[in-house]
Amino acid sequence: MQEELIADCVHCGFCLPTCPTYDLWREEMDSPRGRILLMAGLNDGSIELNDTVVEHFDRCLGCMACVSSCPSGVRYDKLIESTRAYVEENHQRGALARLLRSAVFAVVPHRRRLRVALALRRLPAPGALGRLRTLAPPWSSPEWPPEHLPGEGKRVALLAGCVQSVVFGDVNAATARVLAADGYDVHVPRRQGCCGALHAHAGRLEEGIARARELERELSGYDHIVTNASGCGSHLKDHGIANAVDVSELLGEPQAERKPLELSVAFQDSCHIRHAQRLIAPPRAMLDAIPELDRREPAAQEICCGSAGIYNLVQSEAAQELGDRKAQAILDTGAEAFASANPGCLVQVSAALRRAGRPLPAFHPIELLDASIRGVPKEHLLEEARR
Numbered sequence: 001m002q003e004e005l006i007a008d009c010v011h012c013g014f015c016l017p018t019c020p021t022y023d024l025w026r027e028e029m030d031s032p033r034g035r036i037l038l039m040a041g042l043n044d045g046s047i048e049l050n051d052t053v054v055e056h057f058d059r060c061l062g063c064m065a066c067v068s069s070c071p072s073g074v075r076y077d078k079l080i081e082s083t084r085a086y087v088e089e090n091h092q093r094g095a096l097a098r099l100l101r102s103a104v105f106a107v108v109p110h111r112r113r114l115r116v117a118l119a120l121r122r123l124p125a126p127g128a129l130g131r132l133r134t135l136a137p138p139w140s141s142p143e144w145p146p147e148h149l150p151g152e153g154k155r156v157a158l159l160a161g162c163v164q165s166v167v168f169g170d171v172n173a174a175t176a177r178v179l180a181a182d183g184y185d186v187h188v189p190r191r192q193g194c195c196g197a198l199h200a201h202a203g204r205l206e207e208g209i210a211r212a213r214e215l216e217r218e219l220s221g222y223d224h225i226v227t228n229a230s231g232c233g234s235h236l237k238d239h240g241i242a243n244a245v246d247v248s249e250l251l252g253e254p255q256a257e258r259k260p261l262e263l264s265v266a267f268q269d270s271c272h273i274r275h276a277q278r279l280i281a282p283p284r285a286m287l288d289a290i291p292e293l294d295r296r297e298p299a300a301q302e303i304c305c306g307s308a309g310i311y312n313l314v315q316s317e318a319a320q321e322l323g324d325r326k327a328q329a330i331l332d333t334g335a336e337a338f339a340s341a342n343p344g345c346l347v348q349v350s351a352a353l354r355r356a357g358r359p360l361p362a363f364h365p366i367e368l369l370d371a372s373i374r375g376v377p378k379e380h381l382l383e384e385a386r387r
């Protein structure tokens with residue numbers, strides 16, 4: 001592991017109030033500072049890698065709120081990513097945890113298998129598989145945008161994603177339409193795989209990086225690789241794919257007219273847009289460009305909703321508590337709908353809102369912009385919305 005990065009931590013504790021797991025359990029070893037101490041102990045051999053230590057690392061959401069709040073610039077993102085890879089290589093998990101993780105990676109990054117799994121979600125399933133089934137979203141959209149939407153501007157390739165293209169194909173279609181309306185030459189190559197973000201987040205770092213490199217080859221020759229799933233975008237940027245951008249970064253100079261959409265929307269930051277990519281203004285600007293849209297800010301934006309890659313599958317109790325808190329913060333805004341720029345957050349918060357008995361229409365911000373450009377009536381938009 002990386003000694004120099006560990007040594008940057010001066011143990012000041014400024015990160016503790018923004019750490020969701022410290023907030024949940026008030027346990028030092030479930031804080032960024034405590035986890036860095038565990039990493040230091042593993043490094044110098046004073047701590048052995050056992051189930052208890054691994055549990056403290058596993059409970060970390062990888063939300064990077066601690067990176068945003070650290071005055072010393074500690075790269076906790078790099079530290080936890082390499083620690084997770086070290087754990088995967090050097091620690092044998094229990095049989096149930098192994099089965100659950102294997103099932104997730106055998107299905108989620110593979111479009112065809114994920115489609116089949118979602119189709120089977122109403123059937124009874126035993127144990128860990130049953131848990132996966134209950135967490136599946138009640139909607140899916142296999143829509144693919146056209147392969148090419150010609151424009152005079154920069155040539156861009158849209159990353160369709162794995163989960164995104166199966167569960168949120170309509171978000172991809174909206175993204176392609178908005179980029180084309182704003183003058184981009186939009187390509188959505190059929191041959192493109194998973195970016196590897198889920199793998200890297202869960203400790204399968206080598207595979208995560210290899211998948212990012214493969215994707216870079218598949219989508220080479222464009223001015224930008226455009227992502228609309230913030231977890232994918234931050235993974236590509238972190239691993240040196242220099243032309244990867246979030247769609248919100250390309251819409252600063254609108255060409256298409258934005259028509260009024262009189263709707264109140266709670267905008268929820270995803271951790272990978274706020275903390276990892278540090279994109280606070282661009283997604284808000286996208287919504288604020290829509291006349292008559294009333295954007296509202298839920299409380300505690302810096303705190304994760306509990307989705308966090310596969311966290312809500314492997315740490316379901318903590319994820320549920322965080323999801324319920326986020327849903328309440330969104331409901332407290334009184335907004336008619338909510339929006340988030342990450343598929344995991346949309347699935348997680350929608351599930352929490354359904355649990356609370358108050359499901360709200362859930363949008364990616366690009367869908368609202370697309371509706372505004374196309375002049376879709378509010379009633380029609382809400383009627384068709386996922387919840």
Ligand code: SF4
Pocket residue numbers: 008009010011012013014015016032033066069070071072073074076
């Ligand atoms: S990670 Fe940063 S904020 Fe947290 S204890 Fe270390 S130096 Fe302080």
Ligand code: SF4
Pocket residue numbers: 018019020021022030031032035059060061062063064065066067076
């Ligand atoms: S990444 Fe998130 S959960 Fe993990 S230590 Fe940092 S703030 Fe806490």
